[in-house]
Every structure is written in C-alpha cells, then in structure tokens.
Amino acid sequence: MGRVLGLVWEKRPRVWGLLVCAVVGAFVAGESPSSRISSPQRRSASSESEHAVVHGSAAVAAAIDLYTRCSLRLLPLADDEAGAAVLELDLRDPGLTFSWPCAQLREALLTEEVAGAQEARPCSPDRLASIARLLEEHEIPEAKVWLSAGLSAFLFLYTSILGCRPGKVTVSSDLPMGSGLGSSAAFCVSMSGALLTAAGMVAAVDGISSKGTGWELVGKDDLELVNQWAFQGEKIIHGKPSGIDNTVSTFGSMIKFKKGELTNLKSRNPIKMLITDTRVGRNKKALVAVNSISEEVSSLVELAANDEIAITSKEEKLAELMEMNQGLLQCMGVSHSSIETVLRTTLKFNLVSKLTGAEGGGCVLTLIPTLLEKVIAELESQSFRCFIVEVGGQGFQVCQGGCSCFNGDVV
Ligand SMILES: Nc1ncnc2c1ncn2[C@@H]1O[C@H](COP(=O)(O)OP(=O)(O)OP(=O)(O)O)[C@@H](O)[C@H]1O
Ligand SMILES: C[C@@](O)(CCO)CC(=O)[O-]
Numbered sequence: 534m535g536r537v538l539g540l541v542w543e544k545r546p547r548v549w550g551l552l553v554c555a556v557v558g559a560f561v562a563g564e565s566p567s568s569r570i571s572s573p574q575r576r577s578a579s580s581e582s583e584h585a586v587v588h589g590s591a592a593v594a595a596a597i598d599l600y601t602r603c604s605l606r607l608l609p610l611a612d613d614e615a616g617a618a619v620l621e622l623d624l625r626d627p628g629l630t631f632s633w634p635c636a637q638l639r640e641a642l643l644t645e646e647v648a649g650a651q652e653a654r655p656c657s658p659d660r661l662a663s664i665a666r667l668l669e670e671h672e673i674p675e676a677k678v679w680l681s682a683g684l685s686a687f688l689f690l691y692t693s694i695l696g697c698r699p700g701k702v703t704v705s706s707d708l709p710m711g712s713g714l715g716s717s718a719a720f721c722v723s724m725s726g727a728l729l730t731a732a733g734m735v736a737a738v739d740g741i742s743s744k745g746t747g748w749e750l751v752g753k754d755d756l757e758l759v760n761q762w763a764f765q766g767e768k769i770i771h772g773k774p775s776g777i778d779n780t781v782s783t784f785g786s787m788i789k790f791k792k793g794e795l796t797n798l799k800s801r802n803p804i805k806m807l808i809t810d811t812r813v814g815r816n817k818k819a820l821v822a823v824n825s826i827s828e829e830v831s832s833l834v835e836l837a838a839n840d841e842i843a844i845t846s847k848e849e850k851l852a853e854l855m856e857m858n859q860g861l862l863q864c865m866g867v868s869h870s871s872i873e874t875v876l877r878t879t880l881k882f883n884l885v886s887k888l889t890g891a892e893g894g895g896c897v898l899t900l901i902p903t904l905l906e907k908v909i910a911e912l913e914s915q916s917f918r919c920f921i922v923e924v925g926g927q928g929f930q931v932c933q934g935g936c937s938c939f940n941g942d943v944v
C-alpha cells in the first residue's frame with residue numbers, strides 16, 4: 534500500500550480492529566419484558582481502564598445479528614408485603630440461577646436516596662461495595678467467577694431502575710461470553726432496555742416491527758436512555774469503557790468512534806462475516822490501536838453507501854485493510870496459535886481474517902463474499918465454533934405481548 538500507518542501505543546494498549554460487535558433486542562410482554570443479550574469473561578474494572586478508543590484512537594464498530602435476550606417478569610407485590618418476595622436471576626448460558634430476598638436488597642442497597650430512572654446515574658463506590666458483599670454470600674463456582682462483574686451490573690441496574698421489587702429475570706444469548714464480541718455490552722443494553730420498558734420509561738414505536746420478527750423498534754430518545762444506563766453497567770464490568778460497544782449494541786448499524794464523538798456510518802449492502810470462536814480464553818497481553826486502519830474502513834463504508842465505489846472493490850479493499858490490520862497485530866505478538874490455525878485454514882480458501890478486539894484467543898473475523906460451506910465444515914471439524922453474521926444490523930428492540938424469545942420457551 535505504500536502508506537504509513539499511525540500506530541498509537543498506550544501504556545496498557547489494546548487493538549481496535551475493524552469490527553466490534555454486539556447486538557441486543559429486548560422483549561416485553563405486559564408485565565414480562567425481556568431482551569436479547571450476550572456476555573464475556575470477567576475482567577476486573579482496572580484491567581480495562583487503558584483502552585485505545587478511550588485514549589482517542591478511531592474505532593469502527595458494527596452490530597451483528599447475534600442476539601442476547603433478557604426477559605423480566607415482575608412478581609406480585611403481595612409477596613413482598615409477606616416478606617417472602619425475591620429477585621431471581623436465571624443465566625441460561627453459564628447455567629446458573631441466583632436469588633436475593635427483596636428485604637435483604639432493600640436493607641443493603643436502598644440506603645442512598647432513590648432517584649428516578651429518567652436519568653442514568655453512576656454506581657457509587659459505596660453501592661458497589663454493598664453489591665460485592667451481597668455477592669459474597671453466593672457460591673459462584675471458581676471456573677465461573679468472571680460472572681461476578683455481570684452480576685454486579687445486574688444488581689445495580691435492577692435496583693436503580695425498578696427499586697427492590699420482586700421479579701424474575703432470564704438471560705440467554707447467541708454470543709460466546711468474553712470472546713471480544715461485546716457480550717457485556719449486549720448484556721447491559723438488553724438488561725437496561727427490559728428494565729426501563731417494565732418501568733414504563735421505554736416503549737416500542739407503535740406498529741414498527743423489525744422485518745416481521747415480532748420485535749419492535751424503539752424511538753431515538755428511548756434508545757438514548759437505554760444506552761446511558763447500559764453505559765453505567767459497562768462501567769461496572771470494564772472500568773473505563775469508551776461506550777462504543779453499548780452504543781452500537783443499542784443503535785445497531787455501524788459507528789465510528791473517536792474522542793467521544795460518534796459518527797453513524799450507513800452501509801447499504803449488508804456485509805457478511807464469518808466469526809470463528811477459537812474457544813481459547815483471552816489473556817491480557819498488551820495491544821495497540823490501529824487508528825488509521827479504522828479511519829480507512831469508515832471512509833470505505835461511506836463511499837460504498839454512496840455508490841462511489843462498486844461493491845466488489847469495497848470487498849477487495851476491506852480484505853486488504855483486514856490483512857494489514859492482522860499483519861500488524863501478528864508483529865505485535867498479540868496473536869495466538871489457535872488464531873493462526875484459523876487464519877491458515879481460511880487462507881487456504883483465499884479468505885482474509887483478523888482477530889477481534891479480544892486478544893490471545895477469543896474470536897476471529899473472516900470476510901466472506903459468499904457463504905463457503907467447505908471452510909466452515911473444516912473449521913468445525915477442528916472443534917472451532919462458527920457463526921455467519923450480517924454486519925451492521927438492528928440494535929435494541931422490544932417485543933410486547935405473547936413473544937417467546939427463549940427458543941420457544943415462554944419465560
Ligand atoms: N449471556 C450472558 N449471561 C451472563 N452474563 C453475561 C452474558 N453476557 C455477558 N455477560 C457478562 O459480561 C461479562 C463479559 O464481558 P467482557 O467485557 O469481559 O467480554 P465481551 O464483552 O464479550 O468482550 P469485549 O468487551 O472484549 O468485546 C461476563 O463476565 C458476564 O459477567
Ligand atoms: C471496554 C471496551 O473497549 C471493550 C471492547 O469490546 C468497549 C468500550 O470501549 O466501550
């Protein structure tokens with residue numbers, strides 16, 4: 534390319550790749566709102582505090598059509614009066630359920646003045662400490678201890694938006710957790726959306742349903758509120774996120790993010806990607822920000838949307854940028870042998886891949902001009918898990934009344 538790339542080194546940097554993904558939909562049925570979500574492995578708040586996008590590098594993120602669902606059923610207040618009321622959480626992906634007596638939550642968490650949910654508030658250090666004490670009483674299996682960040686975000690969002698009312702929340706997701714696909718953001722967005730819908734602060738726009746799926750779209754102002762609360766949840770999970778993951782998860786489509794400024798990128802022709810989950814847990818190796826590549830991707834998407842370049846040259850150009858991006862990451866030593874295996878396998882079919890925002894494991898993105906069943910079969914025969922996704926889709930959605938969002942189970 535004969536081009537100088539502006540690499541941005543951070544003290545504890547990470548790479549922002551071309552596409553970071555998370556999609557959410559929420560699902561509400563009268564007293565039973567639910568939403569779609571996903572989640573990743575736990576990272577302590579401080580481990581995420583240095584991040585390329587946080588420090589001003591450009592990043593392009595896009596929604597993918599893998600969803601996390603969160604359903605919420607409010608339970609009768611009468612139970613509460615009898616002192617028997619509980620808040621239950623059923624996490625289908627790790628296969629764990631949790632339950633807290635409402636009286637205990639009230640005592641531990643409602644010491645602060647309860648403000649309305651019309652404006653998102655951060656979780657104070659005291660409140661976070663009280664939440665941590667509540668969680669200590671639950672025996673979370675050692676192998677799943679990373680869940681506690683998501684549990685803290687859940688308790689904060691639930692009690693801040695709905696107070697300590699009895700309810701049952703169920704979460705299930707299409708996304709692998711902790712693999713760099715923004716599952717924590719999808720978790721927080723769908724959770725916030727379901728809670729705000731139950732609180733009557735967010736509602737579907739009448740009659741606008743998403744491609745006949747039963748899921749309905751939500752107006753911009755309501756999405757803003759969902760996004761603000763989800764960001765507060767992401768802060769509990771990530772420490773100092775830039776907000777790109779929750780924003781793309783809420784609004785869908787593609788977004789360029791630089792120094793806190795968001796630009797919506799309109800992509801007319803859906804881009805298909807293959808995502809391969811290496812099933813290898815990530816480590817926290819240092820990564821770099823590849824600022825100029827992200828900048829180029831965003832101009833490319835915009836040129837294509839305006840028909841200024843043909844779709845085939847867009848794909849060629851995107852493939853070239855992905856190769857450059859991956860090459861840089863390899864030089865930095867942030868790849869992993871499992872990622873290299875996926876790259877070699879896809880390259881055999883002339884397909885270009887790169888690792889995602891995750892490092893040292895996690896997922897690999899492959900650009901696919903058409904669906905290539907052979908490469909998928911070969912990757913799966915090596916015990917990788919493949920998803921074919923459409924990039925740049927819908928964000929948060931709700932479904933009111935009679936939807937069954939958990940593979941047919943009505944929750
Ligand atoms: N479906 C889910 N069920 C339960 N918890 C979830 C779910 N999805 C996400 N989470 C929560 O989110 C946390 C993972 O967030 P993390 O930020 O580490 O990974 P990610 O968002 O998938 O990747 P990245 O932030 O790098 O894009 C999990 O520890 C869990 O607490
Ligand atoms: C923390 C974060 O960088 C995780 C990457 O998926 C997301 C963000 O900045 O919003």
Ligand SMILES: [Mg+2]
Pocket residue numbers: 573715716717718771778
């Ligand atoms: Mg995350």
